Amino acid sequence: MLTDVQQIQQKILPHYLPESQLACAALTVVPLGNGHINQTWLVRTMQQAFVLQQINTQVFPAPWAVVENADLIARHLQQQQQVGSYALQITTPVRTLDNALAVDDAELGFWRAISCISDSHSIEQMRNPEQARQTAFAFGSFAAAMAEFDAKQLQETIGDFRNLAARMRLLTQQIQRDSHHRVADCQQWLDFAFSQQHVLAEVAEIEAKLPLRTCHNDTKINNLLFDTRQQPRAVVDLDTCMSGYLMYDFGDMVRSCCASVAEDSTCLNDINLLPDYFAAISQGWLQALAPMMTHVERDSLWLGVKVVTLMLAVRFLTDYLAGDCYFRISHDGHNLERAINQFTLYQRLLEQESQLQTLICS
Template structure:
């Protein structure tokens, strides 16, 4: 792969193959990401997973539109974070489409950047939530309908439940019997569908990040201040309750999302409170009353839905998420369902931080 990148991809960007360093970067589930360094610069190069992103041109066009919008805001002092922006090829294109050899795009590398996979302190949670809130607040004036849907019905719990039911019915890898407990649990939570149906029509469409994991907010390692929001692949129109929910999902547990130490997987109340403070400090005046009321539902839906997606992929033979060992997606699913249970157990105390009536 490294030799292929040097010989077949980098020339499109005018980067010499000799004396150029190419190394894997990050631990994403979907795309293959590399850091490229040479004597005159550095950039991040990605091979997009076109099995997941079936319209990759729409993805890079969305990302460019958002980057240019934020850069414009930044020049006017209305956006304080660094902006991850596309690097065009020598002939001005946003990507390199090599057919079966991959769809490649480059973005600027931010020096001094640092990411974390598990939130250790309330201050980290507050800073990241505030940064995601700042990102969404800056984009609140962008017409969300201008963005293409890169994955149709991405955060659509009814559809995800249907996919799980289909996977159970097919049982393509004869795995249902080994995880029946989690299958039954997931399918027993469909009361959320009624809540979703009742509130969704009341919510405005916003430009959403749709993947607000803790490692998609970069810290500046020099002082651990917020540096940038990255991974704009799933930015499209949607409801902000899902961005809030994904922060809860990825910030609140003291364990990584594939940890098998389920006895330690729980929602840390102090971290949840820090998320609410940080996020609402930027969006409190932007959110409608209905949007604020939807945030608790978003937290529950995302935790359940990601568990359902991991479980479905496990039953289908691990065709969507990258795995590193047998039963990896099942372990991820069990982890997310355990976190979801913790949310339900603490509903009274956690919802108090959202101040829905305020």
């Protein structure tokens, strides 16, 4: 649902701001970020600033779970911060004037507000290996700070989010429906996806040995805020935080930060994983988490890289067949281009496997 600023000011902001701030000429509401899923605005008055977000309830059918999880995580991180076990800043829910975590408006949908961290910015693309190390250390520090939190307290915000077997089943369903007559456009990549089903057995075997952790599940660099010195300042976007396995957070970080080109690039010959970035991410991740990780968790990291890359390729392809209803697209065929890009990256991973695996332990 597209919402204009006037609607936000008339219907949503009165839940958060007193009349004196609503009527002030200094009030501004401007779009923020370029996420695939939710719509986000930065709200400023003379007295305060906060992030206002409309939750996409097609993607998050239980939006109260999203905001309640975020509240639990923020409370735990604040406790860790107070005892010196978490050095990053924390984004916290901004409650309504009635002390609610969100606004569920019959016309405009589900809205929540989050604290704004001043003098910070996000980065869309990794610039050098040191930044890769810092990113991994920040996400690793988040995971380490959540280690004592009972992950089972978190509600599921997206079902089977990191479940490759479930993702393959959804792909099969879309093939059978072929409601948009697109199967013929991508038969080569469908064949390749199903040729990799042997990975499912490897995943099932190792998951049975892994401890359940609180996982961020979207460990891209643009989900970090940086300060003016280009140092990581806060981990943000907790919408997909759920119980899970650390190999997937590591894998998603590598997939998104170490690829040589953007995930929708059509220059397939240029796609590969950058070894120096991969080594830096491995170093930062283990620097933050090595003391608490089990041997099996450490051994699972490379599998996490492969599975997350393959899984995202399958998700892009499934969404293409379904009519592009999950990921935002900028042109026809965008999700197919993304899928081909990620399948190609996955193929490069297999080619680079022996070289890259050794870098995790170096």
